[in-house]
Amino acid sequence: MQSLQISPFAHFTLRWPVAGVAVLIVLFVAWAVCRRHSARKTLLPGADVPPAWTLDDDMSGSLVDKRYRRWLRWNKAAVALLAAAGIAAAGLCARPSTIDRDTTDAARRDIVLCLDVSASTLPYDAQILSTYQSLVDHFSGERIGLSIFNSTSRTVFPLTDDYSLVKDQLEYASGLLQHVTSQESLDSMSDTDFNNLLAWLDGTENVTDASSLIGDGLVSCATMLPEFVLNADRKAADSATSTADRTGMILLATDNMTAGTELYTLQQGMDLAHQSGIAVDGLYAGDPSLVYSSEAQEMQNLIQTNGGVYEAATSDDAVDNLVRDIDSRSKASDETSQRADLRDSPALLLAALALLWMLYLAIEGALKR
Known part of the structure; x- marks a missing residue:
């Protein structure tokens, strides 16, 4: 500025x-x-009253007192x-x-931070949130939103350019998750901390016998963007908000470990985002020993095939690479x-x-x- x-x-x-x-x-x-009022107090001499000598008269001569x-x-x-x-x-x-x-x-970019909060990723989400915070520090003018998902999704905050709100929300979530490293850590949490964590996760487990429905989570994040078009017969340029000429982006953080039946697979979610002109970048959020698993490789291939950047959250270059990719994407100057x-x-x-x-x-x- x-x-x-x-x-x-x-x-x-x-x-x-x-x-x-x-x-x-x-x-x-x-x-x-x-x-x-002061003038009324001054007595004016009448015709029959002899003239009165005043101090001014005495001091109007040569002996005027300088003081x-x-x-x-x-x-x-x-x-x-x-x-x-x-x-x-x-x-x-x-x-x-x-x-x-x-x-x-x-900047004319809309960015949705899309975070998997299933049991397999929860111990690593504090690190993901830290990466999100580092990214926000590089932004200037972008609108940012945050959605979390497990079997269902919840919008933590919609697209906004109120960066103080964004940072407060990310810091709050990071504080909730910073000590979540395993099931044992959850068991040892105080009742207050545990209840606060449950309140933050509320709305992400509304489907029973299912967790980490990645494709559904991605589509839910995409719907937060005005650029999103669900009907395959329509183009993104036909949407009511396309005249804003903004660039929509999603930063998906997950380990791609799906359990249960999805409405949309990750492939289908990527296709919907692609047809809407929405870019998807990926952060691997999971056990570092599984970074080369078939699920992680599938996620990497799908994201890179659609022109996105894929990074492991533990990578030293993750933030810089994502910032460069975000800066390079814009429909208009x-x-x-x-x-x-x-x-x-x-x-x-x-x-x-x-x-x-x-x-x-x-x-x-x-x-x-």
Whole structure:
């Protein structure tokens, strides 16, 4: 993101100018009333009253007291400072604001993080979530969603560019799973931690006698993308949202160990994603000793055949390779957009008010001595 450099006084505005004017009017009325009340206390001599000599008369000659004249000047300065402080207070009530204009390079990619949370992958999911977090740190402008699946799927959060929410959700999930390494670790968890984990996994085991239905999980993740088209007779460009011209991607993390009857096989899920123009990258999430198993090899072949990147989560280059692949995929060039934010900017007037008030108090204190 590149910010336009502007003068601190450029694009300055008052949100509530009427409030500022109202405060000025109130201050003026209060001053006028006080002055009138003070004038009424002054006794004007009548026609039959002999003239009275005042201190001004005594000091209007050559023996003018310089200290008295200085006192008059400081008194006028105090009044001026008090008036200026009133104007500053009125300005604060008018709510001074500035318009900040930013230029942003907005990526036009939608990425769904698709995580297998079956029993065989759960001990390794904390590492997958850590990889997801590292990927998010490289993103700027992409919309991100997270779906978890076992026999059924649950959307943890839909596509969003609120990166603080994304990071909070990933950190929370990683914290839940960081100590899950085996069945024994589950048995030794506190009741609170175990219940929190069950609540997070709720909705992923709604089909009995089945687990890790990879193809179904992949299709569920694909449906989160506006680019997804289920009907094979239609093209992705025919979808209602295709005019957005965004690139849809799925980052599938699983060990491809299916148990049970699927509605969609992994092959069918990949075909549906491919016909919708959705790219699928893969992360192996499972026992490292099975990284070359037939199931893992099938997943790798299907992903690479469809142009995706396949990585083991333990690979040192996994994040860099995935980031390069994501950056290389876009239906349209990333666009530069401008954003204007109206922000409160009371600092200058607050500082001025504080300075004026301190000077007034200092002069007022000197006048009383």
